[in-house]
Structure formats: structure tokens, C-alpha cells
Amino acid sequence: MSQIEKALTAPHVIEYTYKRSLGPVLSQFFTALRERRVVGVRRKDGTVLCPPKEYDPDTGESLGDMVPLKDTGVVTSWAWVAKPRPQQPLQKPFAYALIRLDGADTPLLHAVDAGSESRMKTSMRVRARWADTTTGAIRDIACFEPVD
Amino acid sequence: MSDKKPEEKEGPVQVLQTPVRLEYVFSAGQSASRLLGAMAKGKLLGQRCPVDGRVYFPSRGSCPQHGVPLDGAPVELADKGTVATYSIVRIPIEKVPLELPYVTVQVVLDGADTVLMHLLKCDVDKVHMGMRVQAKWKPREEWTSSVENILYFEPIDEPDAPYDSFKEHI
Known part of the structure; x- marks a missing residue:
């Protein structure tokens, strides 16, 4: 059988429209985001988890003591995204970063709009840039930006 | 914390939408491209195994039983066939052009030795x-190189096929 010139190609999209029920702790986290606030949860030893968890990762105890946090923090780790993909939070080069918010002891994963890779460094200070409209989702924080 | 005003309160956020979307460019490869190219002309092309002569449709270019290339001349199949098995669907899913409840069937096309899964437009009690069935094609001007050129199968006025002719596909 003769070889054909070129194999056919077609777009193939798989989409799962998941909904998840948040439960009492994450419900408070996302409700706060909708109001442009960030909250964490306090463990028995006084340390604060953000994003909050329902159960203490070490002891398994139920957690629920919510703590207001600032929308500023420090970058503890980062990776530069030179070519953002369509679903990613920014459509220009940005960094994915772990950000420990002021008042928290654990880092939150989010995007940092630093303009260029050379401006990124561990221990840099950042502040949340809030979205124009909020819905109760992590993208209510559009991204973080460096604080000079 | 922010200059922007908080949104109107609408009660606590209790559910999060977390869609997952994977975008691929699917390459059909030589064998399926040939099949789909024929589909654009309204033809159903199967491929024959050189070892035992069984005809595969749709074919991926090699025999799953003997592991040999199916590179002989393609075999043109009828758009008629026999229902080997079926299932009645009562839960809606997207992009199905039939109203609930509808029937999905495994059809053995005349000339093929494999089953094709498709829809059957038919009273679910019948x-x-x-059962003998035939493909209902889209209008010719809407044909593309896609298996979706066949909308569904429909019953035809022919006597039932004997059990032995499709029993291996049950």
C-alpha cells in the first residue's frame, strides 16, 4: 500500500469539569479570598498554615482556628516560566513561587509578575495583586508582585 | 489590605470549580489517516490480516493477534451490518445527537470481522x-475526514442475521 503524504492531525481536547466541596476550613479560606483577605489556620504549637489544612499534618488533629494574614510575604523558592501556556495565570513570562505570607509559617504556591527572571530571588518581598473581580477562588489573587 | 472594595457577600464559598483541560494535537498516523481520508469520500476501509484473513475495521495498521503489518490492499466494507450486542443509555452525555433513552450498539459491518461501536436510532423496545442496521450519514456537503460523518445507525428491513454470524463478538 502506498505511503500517504502526511498523517492527518486534529485537535483533541479532554476536559473534566470537576467541582469540589470545600469543607469548613477551605470554605473560610476561599470566602476570605473573595473579600480580598487571606487567612491561615493555627496549629496547637502556634504555627500557622497557609494555605490552611483541615487536619494537622503531623498529629492528625482537627484544625479550625483561623488567623488573618497580610497579603505580603517572602519568596522561599521559585521557577521561571519563560513561555506561559494558555491556562496559566499570566500570559507573559512570570515565576511560579512558594510565598510565605507574613504571619504564616508555610508557603503558598502562586505566580509572581517580576517582569524579568533577573529580578527574581529567594527571600524577595512580594505583595498580592488582587483581581478586579473576585469569585472565591485562588485566582482572586491575580498574582504577586515585587515590593521595592 | 487592598484599595479595592470587597465583593458583595453571597454566603460562604462552599464549592470550587476545578476544571482540568488537556489540549492535544492528535496525529492519526498512516493507517488511520488512510481510513479517515476514505471516510471523507463516504467509504469504509478495513484492512485484512495476511495470516488468517480477518478484516479489521477500524484498523491501526497492525494485526493485534499476530503482530504483523496490515499492509495489503484495503477492503471496502458495506455501511450495513448486524447488531452483535447493545446497551440502552438513559443518562445524557454531551454531543450525542439522539434523545434519551437511546441505544448504543456493537455493529459487525458486512465484510468485517470486528465490531464497531456506534449509536442506533431505534425504539429501545425493538x-x-x-438486527440488521445501516449507517445514517450526514449530508454529503458536511462530510469531513472524520468518523462523525456517520451520525448513527438505523434499522433496515432485512431478516435478522443468524446467531452464528455474530456469536464470536458477544
């Missing part, structure tokens, strides 16, 4: 094994 469908049965051995």
Missing part, C-alpha cells in the same frame, strides 16, 4: 441481537 433493538435486539442480530
Whole structure:
């Protein structure tokens, strides 16, 4: 059988429209985001988890003591995204970063709009840039930006 | 914390939408491209195994039983066939052009030795094994190189096929 010139190609999209029920702790986290606030949860030893968890990762105890946090923090780790993909939070080069918010002891994963890779460094200070409209989702924080 | 005003309160956020979307460019490869190219002309092309002569449709270019290339001349199949098995669907899913409840069937096309899964437009009380069916094609001007050129199968006025002709596909 003769070889054909070129194999056919077609777009193939798989989409799962998941909904998840948040439960009492994450419900408070996302409700706060909708109001442009960030909250964490306090463990028995006084340390604060953000994003909050329902159960203490070490002891398994139920957690629920919510703590207001600032929308500023420090970058503890980062990776530069030179070519953002369509679903990613920014459509220009940005960094994915772990950000420990002021008042928290654990880092939150989010995007940092630093303009260029050379401006990124561990221990840099950042502040949340809030979205124009909020819905109760992590993208209510559009991204973080460096604080000079 | 922010200059922007908080949104109107609408009660606590209790559910999060977390869609997952994977975008691929699917390459059909030589064998399926040939099949789909024929589909654009309204033809159903199967491929024959050189070892035992069984005809595969749709074919991926090699025999799953003997592991040999199916590179002989393609075999043109009829758009008629026999219902080997079926299932009645009562839960809606997207992009199905039939109203609930509808029937999905495994059709053995005349000339093929494999089953093709498709829809059957038929009273759900009438469908049965051995029923003779024929493809309902889209209007010719809407044909593309896609298996979606066949909308569904429909019953035809022919006597049922004998059990032995499709029993291996049950």
C-alpha cells in the first residue's frame, strides 16, 4: 500500500469539569479570598498554615482556628516560566513561587509578575495583586508582585 | 489590605470549580489517516490480516493477534451490518445527537470481522441481537475526514442475521 503524504492531525481536547466541596476550613479560606483577605489556620504549637489544612499534618488533629494574614510575604523558592501556556495565570513570562505570607509559617504556591527572571530571588518581598473581580477562588489573587 | 472594595457577600464559598483541560494535537498516523481520508469520500476501509484473513475495521495498521503489518490492499466494507450486542443509555452525555433513552450498539459491518461501536436510532423496545442496521450519514456537503460523518445507525428491513454470524463478538 502506498505511503500517504502526511498523517492527518486534529485537535483533541479532554476536559473534566470537576467541582469540589470545600469543607469548613477551605470554605473560610476561599470566602476570605473573595473579600480580598487571606487567612491561615493555627496549629496547637502556634504555627500557622497557609494555605490552611483541615487536619494537622503531623498529629492528625482537627484544625479550625483561623488567623488573618497580610497579603505580603517572602519568596522561599521559585521557577521561571519563560513561555506561559494558555491556562496559566499570566500570559507573559512570570515565576511560579512558594510565598510565605507574613504571619504564616508555610508557603503558598502562586505566580509572581517580576517582569524579568533577573529580578527574581529567594527571600524577595512580594505583595498580592488582587483581581478586579473576585469569585472565591485562588485566582482572586491575580498574582504577586515585587515590593521595592 | 487592598484599595479595592470587597465583593458583595453571597454566603460562604462552599464549592470550587476545578476544571482540568488537556489540549492535544492528535496525529492519526498512516493507517488511520488512510481510513479517515476514505471516510471523507463516504467509504469504509478495513484492512485484512495476511495470516488468517480477518478484516479489521477500524484498523491501526497492525494485526493485534499476530503482530504483523496490515499492509495489503484495503477492503471496502458495506455501511450495513448486524447488531452483535447493545446497551440502552438513559443518562445524557454531551454531543450525542439522539434523545434519551437511546441505544448504543456493537455493529459487525458486512465484510468485517470486528465490531464497531456506534449509536442506533431505534425504539429501545425493538433493538435486539442480530438486527440488521445501516449507517445514517450526514449530508454529503458536511462530510469531513472524520468518523462523525456517520451520525448513527438505523434499522433496515432485512431478516435478522443468524446467531452464528455474530456469536464470536458477544
